[in-house]
Amino acid sequence: MKKNVLLLVLSISMLLLIGGCSKKDNTDDNTENAPTVTEGAENTDETDTADITDGTDTPAAEPLVNTLSKGDYKLEDHITLGQYKGVEVTVEKLEVTEEDLNTAIQNDMIANGAAPTEITDRPVQNGDTVNIDFEGFKDDVAFEGGTAAGVDLTIGSGQFIPGFEEKLIGTNVGDKVDLDLTFPEDYQSEDLAGQDVVFKVTVNSIKQYELNEDYVLNNTEYESIEAYTDAIREELVLVNEETMKVTKENNVYSKVLENAEIISIPQSLIDYYVNDIKVIYTNTAQMYGMDLASFITANGMTEEVFNSTSQEYAESIATRELILNAIIKAENIEITEEEFNTKVDEYVAEYGYESSEQFLEEADEDILREDILFRKVLEFLSAEAVEI
Structure with missing residues (x-):
């Protein structure tokens, strides 16, 4: 099960980073019929399911993987960057209120x-x-x-x-x-x-x-109400800081996208992400003992909506990859082995692995390196931006 969870987490991490989507877990035993909002169902398209299934109606015991290739293409044929450094953005400053603390x-x-x-x-x-x-x-x-x-x-x-x-x-x-x-x-x-x-x-x-x-x-x-309250407040401060950081990165990216010219999106890249999303949801369904169709229905969606939303989302992810790769090329951005190893150590600690070797046996190192690199680009763009 750990392996299933790991691969799912890494895949979703990639989609959240590149798709700019947020998720919220609204599960509650007492509110299963409540008017909750389940945000950001990652999407799938009409990609041949032979790419992701084992040929039976029963989910495979091991997590499925995306076997499609992103294909070969020249960035300059698909994108022309506009201004991406020094873009102006506004980010709301979040403060911890007494109401926040009480809640x-x-x-x-x-x-x-x-x-x-x-x-x-x-x-x-x-x-x-x-x-x-x-x-x-x-x-x-x-x-x-x-x-x-x-x-x-x-x-x-x-x-x-x-x-x-x-x-x-x-x-x-x-x-x-x-x-x-x-x-x-x-x-x-x-x-x-x-x-x-x-x-x-x-x-x-x-x-x-x-x-x-x-x-x-x-x-x-904690040994006192004051110490406990201070700790909760500090947690909320950290959450606000992370929220503002992500908001700024998303706002900066939106400006960079607005300034860029997307000539076309390679179909192979779209197909890759459509299939990737389908893999993620198939693996998620498998973890709940369900097939993909049943999982989609259980989450209140039709397959038609699921597929059309997937196509739209995959195009968004593919567009971001074009932009980030173009900036990587223009700025010659790379990740060092130290940066890679530091991130691996974070995953090892967060998901309870015994060693980085064990972690890397289960993770796709190429996807992991790409994920870290894309994060570095977003941090670079955010650092170069001007808050107004």
Whole structure:
């Protein structure tokens, strides 16, 4: 299983880097029917499945690999770079608020099985856990998967679609409210993506997890509430810093893309990434004991949508590869063995391998080196950019 996870992680890492897509795990035992947003399903196309299957309907025991080649092509036939150094970008500065801190502590206490306190004398606040019943309507008709009862939802957790949690702030136990919301344009269900809906919600109870010294001493490595709180705050600061870093890199890339001329995208490169995405999802399905078609259906998508989205996403990934490779060539950017070994050591520690040798036996070294190189290019572009 470790090998399956490793290969999946490396493949998704590559796709996130080159595709500029983010993912959020919204899984919750109590909210399987909730209006959550599963972002960024990596995509697949109509590439011949013989490239990725073992010829049977049963997933292979070992993870599948992408056997297609990216092909041979000349960069200058497909791309002309515009300005890529010194582009101007704006990045919102993120600060840790007391609400952020409270929500993080609440989530940590929930994860550690702390006992909540029932709240009856005030309305819902950010960080509270509310128990709700809800029913979703589109054009006055209840839609599939939009109804549930007795769901626990922590306000500020981002489990539900944008606006849902925020509009419950200020409600009281027993309130019945209508939430006018709009599903995101990229929502996984075609029928709901970008659609205006109404959720009829009943607030059954409000709970809060009160931080005290007993909890800190019995459930954390810290010896005081102050030390525990400071540690949580520092974690949030690091998360914000990483978010701002990634946001800047994405904004810089968008400017570089805007300034470049994409003459054409090699079909072999598109085919490679279409197949790569299909491999990733086939391996993910296999880990859950499912075939690809069943996995797609279980995630609320049709094969047609899955395939068309895959094609679009693969073209985006291939475009980024053209741009990054053109910059690598123009700037003569390389990775040193020290940089490579440092990254390998990070993976070894993160995924629990005994040694770098064991890690490299399971990883594709060529893909890994390319991944590290592309990251270096994005860091180079970000460092050269001007924040305004």
